[in-house]
Amino acid sequence: MMGPKRSRDGEMKEEKLGRADQAASPFMPMFEGFRTELDQHHDRRERIIKASRDITAASKKIIFTLQRVRTLGQPVPPFVVKGNAQYWETIENQYQNIAADVQGLNAFRYPQITGGNQEFMEALSFHHYLETQTLISYDESKERVAKMSGEAGPVLLTPEDYILGIFDMVGELMRFSITAMATNGKLPAGKPKKESQVKQEGKEQESADKMDVDEQTPATTRTEEPRTVLSDLRALRLQLEMFEPGGGKFGADVRKKADVMRECVDKVEKALYGLTVRGTERPKGWVPEVREERRPEVESY
Template structure:
């Protein structure tokens, strides 16, 4: 393959014969500034995408470890805390690395690039919060937590958008489904111990001002139904968020249906099943794949 020739050589001129005023063009500095700005933009974008992927991977590992828990409203076991500590450190380091890139207008410019990591982080921390407290992690508490986790040496941090909080809660219902079905194999449907033993509904989940108190023992299923009702009443408007919410809505409904169907099988036909039986979530219903 021959050497690539310059435009001047192809036109029969040497580089020395090029017009002397070419380098003095008034437009060159302007376009050089544009080039530098675009290079900086692509570098920032790649850094944020890489950080988001690392945060997503670490959050998934946290969720995987949390799924080993079998009881609600109890402190995390020591082995779970120890295992997840390294993953949380990775998440904190990645958030701090890109916090400087997500300030001012750039927070909106690169919102789609960091959104995946924020949603997966939200799914992990809300799932852990529910396992420990039996409560839904509020948006304000989530936002403050991320501000603290992502604060770098210059005091810059990342603000959690309401959209990422909502989409993370959608995904968290899938983890509640997995937790419930796994626990049903040995302990039955997981219930939430009440703070006041004389009033089982005194400690029910607060979703949008509704505590879901109905006088019955709280369980993961009752909380999932309450979440479903609240999320179905959400007006997502239009745009990318509305499309994402619509997709996750179908998955969320499927998760609730799977727990309902598994509980039905446990109560109605459980006595006929052998010890260690796992509920079959593939019998009937809509074949909707639950996000990991």
């Protein structure tokens, strides 16, 4: 026998009772708050990922334009300043867009900004080196990012992002050196400095024991040899090789980038060797190659 059919009114009454119990549950507001927080977290994460990609793309374009520079220790040419102005503005806008999202604990909650920070450090340090022939410090870089972040608060530039960006900058110095040697036929160097030769006599000896010959001898000047990009690369390699990163992902990244850094410095050394030592053996118009490969010998029959 078939049981009695449930009426339509009974089903509607049970459905209403279920909704009433659901609305009266004390856990629903709590889970709705979790849902809202997760939605905000995912939206914030997507904004940071997009900003990091845009910062990376703009920084690469800045580096490409800087590779057209052929001087060292001087302000970059006007065409470089004009060409890169829009990219610096793009980076500043992206930092301002996410500045409010990475304040407080959120500064360490979203590592997706790391890629953009490293690429920005590569462009910033490369531009700073071309103009001053010095390495920009971490405090200066951190202040530059904070200034570009606007009134919402500074975007955190971690020491790890700074160091990894400096490692990447070595590769740009290698490309700059190779291109300059192929174009100008010499390794880029700064301006020579003139220093007055200081006499060894002290102030006390000048008044009593000073000879007549010394009085007639004028102070001579000597010109110091300018620092080259290769000498700076060697000094930078020495300092970075003494760095102990420890374990974790940062340590693995440092060790991987350190191997690339050594290869970059070796390429500049080999290119300079080929230009100075073997350059006389080559025909006119020869340019240094980064890597020379021996041609296979012709088989004899």
